[in-house]
Amino acid sequence: MFTGLSAFPLTPMNEQGIQDNELMYLVEHLASAGVDSIGVLxxxxxYAYLSQEERARVALLSVESAASVPVVVGIGALRTRDVLxxxxxxxxxxxSGVLLAPVSYQKLTDNEVFDLYETVCRSLSVPLCVYDNPGTTHFEFSDELHGRIAQLPCVRSIKIPPVVNDLEGARERVARLRKLIPNDxxxxxxxxxxxxxxxxxGCDAWYSVVGGLFPKQALAITQAAQSGDVQRAxxxxxxxxxLxxxxxxxxxxxxxxxxxxEITGMVTQPCLPQPLTSLQGVDRERVEQIVEQLRLE
Structure with missing residues (x-):
């Protein structure tokens, strides 16, 4: 499941709640395109802006809309009780699986993060993907901590931040981590x-934002890379x-x-939780130009 293209859609919403029909449309679109998995929340x-009840509803609607495509659900929260x-x-x-980032307000220690994953794994009957996203959590995993967490019984994937856009440097980074984690x-x-x-x-999966909008383009890149067609990828x-x-x-x-x-009509405006907003004015016009230029669909 944690291989190939995992497409991550938006959760369309306004201040009155989740836009159920729009969420279901996005998930159905990804499933029909043949992505390998769908990552919601x-x-x-x-996910960080939603109540526990809203998150439960997103999970349920997504699984119902995904047909046979595996759905991975984000479960991160500030308190361990809420993660559970x-x-x-x-x-x-x-x-089919869960995605967990070490969300924090107070800076977490390595031992606190390990304890979080250990506690959560004891409650799981599905596999877990470790979400390493220092840009939002402000926690930086060491490879050694990844290695410790990867030994836990439910852990089956590590979602790492962007590698350097240098192939040899990227290979070295992936190889360093690979040495510390189990083969599975x-x-x-x-x-x-x-x-x-x-x-x-050498990464096994792409956890993709653009794949949540335009899965055909993302699948083409994924399949070319994983078939060894470096030039095409x-x-x-x-x-x-x-873009x-x-x-x-x-x-x-x-x-x-x-x-x-919003501009392609996949969702209505607004679709983000306040105070977040989509781009407006000249920035929005630039996005429209690029979508038309690239013929994204």
């Missing part, structure tokens, strides 16, 4: 602009450089993805 899914409740709700909904634990790359490099360097990724440039210009992928979803 990741950072793109705005989210994990229970995800399992009740029929999730996969390594997945996040950060769309570096995905082709990460996959070519790099060319397909390079062709999306205007990657938007990510860099706007501090990441979330606002860009939300804006694209």
């Amino acid at each position: 990741g950072s793109t899914g705005s 409740a989210n994990a229970e709700n995800a399992q009740k909904a029929g999730a 634990v996969t390594i997945g790359i996040s950060g769309d602009p570096a995905a082709a490099t990460g996959l070519i360097a 790099c060319a397909l990724s390079d062709a999306l450089e205007p 990657w440039g938007l990510y860099r210009a706007h501090g990441g992928s979330l606002r860009v993805a939300a804006t694209i979803a």
Whole structure:
């Protein structure tokens, strides 16, 4: 399950609640495209802004809409008791796996993070992906801590931050981690602009934002990289450089993805939880131009 393309859709919402029909449409679209798994309630899914009840509903609707495609549900929260409740709700909904980031307000220690994963693994009957995202959690995993956590019985994947866009450097980074984790634990790359490099360097999966909007393009990159067609994978990724440039210009992928979803009619506006907003004015016009230029669909 934690291999190939894992597509991460938005959670469409306004201040009145989740937009159920729009969420179901996004998940159905990904399932029909043939992605390898669907990751809901990741950072793109705005999990940190949702109540426990809203998250349980997203999990249930996503599993119902995904047909036979595995659904991985994010369960991160500030308190361990809430992580455990989210994990229970995800399992009740029929999730095939869970995704856990060490969310914090006070800076966590390595031992606190290990204890979190150990505690959660004792409650799970589905596999877990470790979500290493220092940009949002402000916690930086060492490879050694990854190695300790990867020994826990439910851990089956590690979602690492973007690798350097240098193939040899990326291969060295993946190889260092690979030496410390069991053979049955996969390594997945996040950060769309570096995905082709990460996959070519030996990552098993791409945990993808753009895949949650345009799965055909993301599948093409994934399949080319994993079949060894380095030239095609790099060319397909390079062709999306205007989109990657938007990510860099706007501090990441979330606002860009939300804006694209709104202007293409996938979701209604607004689709993000306040105080977050999609791009407006000249920035929105630029997104529209790039979507048209790249013929994304």
